[in-house]
Amino acid sequence: MNRCVWLLARLPARPGPAPRHAGAASAVLRSLGGLRHPSRAAASSSERNGGRAPDTSLFVPLHVQPLAPGPEGDIGAELTQPLNKSEVLKILNKFYKRKEMQRLGGENGLDARLFHQAFISFRKYILDSSFLSADVHIILNDICCGAGHVDDLFPFFLRHAKQIFPMLDCMDDLRKISDLRLPPNWYPEARAIQRKIVFHAGPTNSGKTHHAIQRYLAAKSGIYCGPLKLLAHEIFQKSNDACVPCDLVTGEERVLVDPEGRQATHVSCTIEMCSVTTPYEVAVIDEIQMIRDPARGWAWTRALLGLSAEEVHVCGEVAAIDLVTELMYSTGEEVEVRNYKRLTPITVLDYALESLDNLRPGDCIVCFNKNDIYSVSRQIEARGLECAVIYGSLPPGTKLTQAKKFNDPDDPCKILVATDAIGMGLNLSIKRIIFNSLIKPSINEKGEKEMDAITTSQALQISGRAGRFSSVFKEGEVTTMHRDDLVLLKEILNRSVPPIETAGLHPTAEQIEMFAYHLPDATLSNLMDIFVSLSQVDGLYFVCNVDDFKFLADMIQHIPLNLRVRYVFCTAPINKKQPFVCTSLLKFARQFSRNEPLTFDWICRHTNWPLVPPKNIKDLVHLEAVHDVFDLYLWLSYRFMDMFPDANLVRDIQKELDNIIQIGVRSITRLIRASERTEVNDRMLNLKDLPAANQEQFSSVTKVPGQKRIRGSKALGYKPAEVQSNMKSYGQGSLAARLVREGLLTQEMLKQLEREWQVHHNNNGNFPTGKRDNQNGSKGTGKKK
Numbered sequence: 001m002n003r004c005v006w007l008l009a010r011l012p013a014r015p016g017p018a019p020r021h022a023g024a025a026s027a028v029l030r031s032l033g034g035l036r037h038p039s040r041a042a043a044s045s046s047e048r049n050g051g052r053a054p055d056t057s058l059f060v061p062l063h064v065q066p067l068a069p070g071p072e073g074d075i076g077a078e079l080t081q082p083l084n085k086s087e088v089l090k091i092l093n094k095f096y097k098r099k100e101m102q103r104l105g106g107e108n109g110l111d112a113r114l115f116h117q118a119f120i121s122f123r124k125y126i127l128d129s130s131f132l133s134a135d136v137h138i139i140l141n142d143i144c145c146g147a148g149h150v151d152d153l154f155p156f157f158l159r160h161a162k163q164i165f166p167m168l169d170c171m172d173d174l175r176k177i178s179d180l181r182l183p184p185n186w187y188p189e190a191r192a193i194q195r196k197i198v199f200h201a202g203p204t205n206s207g208k209t210h211h212a213i214q215r216y217l218a219a220k221s222g223i224y225c226g227p228l229k230l231l232a233h234e235i236f237q238k239s240n241d242a243c244v245p246c247d248l249v250t251g252e253e254r255v256l257v258d259p260e261g262r263q264a265t266h267v268s269c270t271i272e273m274c275s276v277t278t279p280y281e282v283a284v285i286d287e288i289q290m291i292r293d294p295a296r297g298w299a300w301t302r303a304l305l306g307l308s309a310e311e312v313h314v315c316g317e318v319a320a321i322d323l324v325t326e327l328m329y330s331t332g333e334e335v336e337v338r339n340y341k342r343l344t345p346i347t348v349l350d351y352a353l354e355s356l357d358n359l360r361p362g363d364c365i366v367c368f369n370k371n372d373i374y375s376v377s378r379q380i381e382a383r384g385l386e387c388a389v390i391y392g393s394l395p396p397g398t399k400l401t402q403a404k405k406f407n408d409p410d411d412p413c414k415i416l417v418a419t420d421a422i423g424m425g426l427n428l429s430i431k432r433i434i435f436n437s438l439i440k441p442s443i444n445e446k447g448e449k450e451m452d453a454i455t456t457s458q459a460l461q462i463s464g465r466a467g468r469f470s471s472v473f474k475e476g477e478v479t480t481m482h483r484d485d486l487v488l489l490k491e492i493l494n495r496s497v498p499p500i501e502t503a504g505l506h507p508t509a510e511q512i513e514m515f516a517y518h519l520p521d522a523t524l525s526n527l528m529d530i531f532v533s534l535s536q537v538d539g540l541y542f543v544c545n546v547d548d549f550k551f552l553a554d555m556i557q558h559i560p561l562n563l564r565v566r567y568v569f570c571t572a573p574i575n576k577k578q579p580f581v582c583t584s585l586l587k588f589a590r591q592f593s594r595n596e597p598l599t600f601d602w603i604c605r606h607t608n609w610p611l612v613p614p615k616n617i618k619d620l621v622h623l624e625a626v627h628d629v630f631d632l633y634l635w636l637s638y639r640f641m642d643m644f645p646d647a648n649l650v651r652d653i654q655k656e657l658d659n660i661i662q663i664g665v666r667s668i669t670r671l672i673r674a675s676e677r678t679e680v681n682d683r684m685l686n687l688k689d690l691p692a693a694n695q696e697q698f699s700s701v702t703k704v705p706g707q708k709r710i711r712g713s714k715a716l717g718y719k720p721a722e723v724q725s726n727m728k729s730y731g732q733g734s735l736a737a738r739l740v741r742e743g744l745l746t747q748e749m750l751k752q753l754e755r756e757w758q759v760h761h762n763n764n765g766n767f768p769t770g771k772r773d774n775q776n777g778s779k780g781t782g783k784k785k
Contacts, residue, residue, distance in 0.1 A: 054171070055533040056114050060526050061121055061164040066129040076137025083137065085127060087144050092123050095150045095157070108158055109168045118161035125160060167530065170518040177514045178535040180505050180543070184331045187306035189277055195307075197333050199288075199324055200315045202340030204464025211338070212284045212313040216266070217244050219282035219311075225271040225303050226286045227296075229253075230396050230425035236268040249273045251573060252634035253651075271299045276306035283309035287424060288316035288324065289457065289500060294545045297504020301541070304503075305331065317457060319497040326540055327503060343469040346476035348490055352483040353434050356380055361414035362431030362473055365481070366462055368419060368440040368454075374617065374672050376436060377417045381669040387415040389668055390422055393575070393624045397658040398665055403428055409472070423461045429471035433463050435480045438488055453488065456495045463493065504544040507531050509567045516563050524566050525553040551576050556589045565592070568639050574632055580625040585632060592643055600646035603633055609653060614664040616674040623661050630654040 077083075095101055096119050105115040126132065132140070136156050142148030162168045184191065200208035216222040217239060224235045229250045239246035240257060248255040249269040257264050271285070285307070291300035304314065304327060314324060318339070325335045353359070356379055367373050373391055380387045388406040390399050399421070406416045407429045420440070422428060438453050454462075467476025478493075480486045507528065515527045522530070528546050535543050552570040561569070569589050574581050587606065591598050603609075607626050614620040630650050637644035664671060 053111070054530070056111050058526065058529040058533050059114060059165050059167060060522065061117050062166070062521055064121065064125055064160065064163050066125055067132060068130055074131040074137075076132055076134040076141070079134065080138055080141040083132075083140055084144065088126060088140055089123075091140065091143050091150055091153070092119075092126060095119075095153050096123075098150065101151065101154055101157075104154060105158070105161075108161075109171060110158075110161055110165075114161070114165060114168075118157065118164060121164050122157050122160045166521070167519055171534075173518055174515065174530070175534055175536070177511055178507075178531050180535050180537045180541065183301065183505060183541065184305050184327075187276055187308075189279070189308040190306050191331065193308065193310065195309060195331075195333050196311045197324070197328050197335045198311065198313045199321055199335055199337045200313060200340065201318045201321055201337055203317075203342050204461055205344060205468045206340035206342050207469070208338075208340045209284075209286055209315045211340075212286075212315050213238070215311070215313060216282050216284050217242055219266075219280075221265040221280045222282040222284070223266070223274060223278075223280050223307065223309065224268040224284045224286070225274045225307075226268070227271060227290055228425040229270055230399065231286060232268045232270050233396070234425075239266055239268060252631050252638075254638065271303055272296075274303050274307065276302065276308060278308065280307070280309040282311045282313065283307040284313045284315065286315050288314045289320045290316075291320065291323070291503045292500045293504060295548065296544070297542075298506035298544045299504075301327075301503040301505060317497060317500075319457065320500045323500045323503060323540070330540075342464070344467045344474050344476060346463065346467055346478060348463075348493060349432075349477055349479040349486075352480045352486045354481070354483060356383060359383075359385065359415055360432065362429065363414075363434060364416040364418060364422065364428070364430045364432070364465070365434045365436050366418060366420060366422070367436045370419075372436055373417055373419065374668070378669050378672045380415055380417065385415055386411075386413040387417050388413050389665055390416065390418040390426070392419055392421040393621075393628075394421075394665065395624070395627045395654075395658045395661055397655070398662050399426060401662050402665060407471075420458065420462055422465055423458070427468070427470060428465055429473060430466045430468070430476070431473040432477040432479065433466045435462075435478075435485065435489060438480070438485050438492070453492065456492050456497050459489065459492045460497070502540060502542045505537060505541050506544045506546070507535075509564060512567060513563055523553065523557050524563070524570065525550040525557065528553065548576055552582075552585065555582065555586060559586075559589045559593045561589060561593055565640075569636075572632055572635060574628065578625045578628060580622065581628045581632065584629045588632070588636065592640070595643075597643050597645055598633070600649040603630075603646070603650060604653075611657065611660060613660050614671055617668075617671050618675060620661070620664045620668070620671055623657065623664065627654060627657050627661065630657065 102112070102115055105118075106112075110118060126136070126140075131137075139148060139152050139156065143150055143152065167174060198212075200212050202208040213224070213235065216224060216235075224232070224239075226232050226235065229252075232248060232250055236246050236248040236255070244266055245257050245264040246266040246268055247257060247264045249267055251270060251273060256262070274283075283303075285300065285303050288300060288304070291297050291304065293300075304312070304324065314320075321335075321337055328335050356376070359380065365376055367376060370391060370393075373389060377387050377389055388402040390402050394402075402416075403426045405411050405413050407427075416422075416428065416430065438459075439451055440454050440458070442450050442452065463476070463478040465476075466478060467473045478489070480489050512524070512527055512531065515531055516522070516524075519527060519530070528550055532543050532546060537543060549570050552572065552574075553566070556566065556569060569585065569592075572585060574585060576582060584606065588598060591602070607629060611623060611626065614623055630653070633644055633650050634647055634654075637647035637650075641647075
């Protein structure tokens with residue numbers, strides 16, 4: 001009885017007589033404070049602050065444990081009576097169907113999705129609890145007895161909803177944290193000075209960056225911000241060669257030229273690494289058009305708004321002038337535009353290459369995937385020509401070595417096969433650019449993969465590598481591999497480049513930490529989703545794609561790390577398509593969480609160092625992945641020096657690995673041939689494991705790496721009619737035609753396969769187990785005539 005007195009004493013007194021149920025319910029309502037009653041509906045949070053409605057699909061409900069009896073017993077049952085759970089279920093379902101309750105839920109931030117999820121959780125909590133808190137028990141009992149109204153449950157329902165969706169209670173604070181409408185205010189050092197902004201605008205090979213660098217070298221102090229490590233290295237080298245002491249700062253490397261370790265007056269860095277607190281006389285921001293990049297655009301926005309320099313020299317496409325000018329209006333800074341024209345002429349040819357037999361010294365074939373790189377280089381060397389190969393995942397040292405080989409007039413290598421990685425960062429002596437294809441995979445702002453024709457900006461950037469001012473070829477030419485692509489190329493190049501309209505932004509670690517303070521049980525990936533959903537930007541900005549960040553966050557979510565460390569790991573610049581690199585990051589994080597330093601011996605064991613030169617393409621791809629793992633170690637070593645203590649030793653073996661990869665790339669066609677032999681042998685031998693009825697299907701569904709469009713056979717110098725006539729007798733037209741077209745089979749090999757196929761049929765569908773026809777070599781021993 002004392003417990004009953006204790007509970008009643010807690011209920012505030014109410015003036016005037018009232019029904020029992022109304023007294024209990026209203027008292028509880030007043031004691032909860034702030035919960036809305038149907039008669040007191042007010043404007044929702046989003047209406048109050050004028051923000052957009054959040055994407056509630058991102059709100060992950062927390063689990064609330066059902067209550068178990070405490071030491072004080074079931075006070076609600078003592079005051080009233082035990083509840084009939086079947087009656088309670090009817091009351092709860094009636095509550096859910098009430099339109100008034102759904103409307104009231106919407107006014108408290110519960111849209112239809114959240115209302116449903118909250119009700120399911122609330123119902124489970126009520127029915128699964130062996131006892132309920134006294135206030136909930138009393139209300140339910142009153143309703144069961146007809147002394148209360150089902151609507152009286154709403155305050156308790158809302159209280160439960162805020163337990164499983166804690167963001168409902170702090171939505172206003174979350175909106176303020178994710179308000180990205182005034183980025184210039186994030187950089188007080190830059191706003192404290194009046195900066196001079198100079199925009200050097202022009203196409204590739206117009207000298208715009210050269211003029212900006214000359215001002216940088218003449219200044220008392222300066223910073224160069226480039227998009228690639230290769231460009232940062234180039235300016236670092238050029239500056240020191242000009243007797244201007246310059247340091248190098250990239251994500252993976254710090255080089256101080258002063259022997260005593262003092263910072264030089266000049267620094268060359270990748271743009272993500274620029275300091276926005278250090279004062280400089282001159283800053284150079286290269287390739288400003290990348291401010292629109294869906295993944296990295298935030299780095300250019302940060303540099304443009306935040307660099308604390310008396311003069312900021314911006315280099316890039318004309319398409320970025322208007323946006324830069326508008327952004328500078330918001331900071332009160334004027335922009336001086338200097339326009340440049342291309343220094344050497346470039347011509348779009350009226351004819352396509354059509355066959356690799358028509359290649360000339362100084363030609364560069366541009367492909368947009370590795371398979372095409374492998375296929376084209378294989379066919380070039382089959383014609384007795386040497387070619388250099390450059391693509392994005394090669395280490396910087398290997399790219400430079402291949403570029404040097406191609407540029408060397410005394411080297412017999414006169415042909416280059418490359419991806420669009422040549423678009424910036426490498427000085428190449430190219431006479432003619434040949435587009436192998438105009439279709440390139442890309443990632444849009446939503447993180448979705450798209451296959452579309454290259455943009456005018458991309459076409460101009462790549463085409464502009466032909467006939468550069470500093471090369472031996474003073475005039476450039478551009479064409480395509482296929483005749484019907486040439487019309488499209490001319491159309492793309494003749495379009496005007498659309499003006500860049502928005503600049504990228506990205507949530508900072510501090511902003512995410514403030515989010516986590518309000519939502520301590522949310523995962524980092526979920527925090528990022530909610531931040532982006534609630535973020536507000538004005539018309540000049542967009543929030544960069546965070547899919548890579550979320551991928552890493554989900555991957556290491558189960559590892560116990562504090563939020564700041566977890567955030568840093570998730571910003572690591574790795575390619576999520578490389579399984580070995582992703583696995584390495586996971587192991588790094590796990591070792592870090594155990595507070596066990598990642599030593600040189602540990603990383604050697606993990607990568608099986610020392611490594612040997614590759615024997616096939618698969619080995620080469622793995623070596624490139626190991627190089628990226630070493631890069632990841634070095635990147636983390638500058639952020640967690642105690643846990644990654646052996647950066648110098650890792651850098652030494654990374655240089656050795658670069659040399660090993662160079663050996664592989666120099667003999668890339670040998671690696672391709674080795675890979676092709678393995679693949680063809682495996683596929684043909686697998687035929688014996690298939691039922692006869694399925695073997696024809698096998699030929700039509702098996703894909704060959706590097707597969708090209710049908711018209712590509714012309715480019716490789718094959719006649720489709722001849723191929724078809726040779727394949728009729730073999731009976732495997734679809735697969736074999738593709739293999740011949742890609743250079744994976746020769747006519748001689750086809751004849752051998754035809755003989756083996758006939759033997760296969762003569763043996764009732766079983767391949768012979770003894771020696772095979774040795775006229776062209778034994779497949780069992782791997783020998784080939």
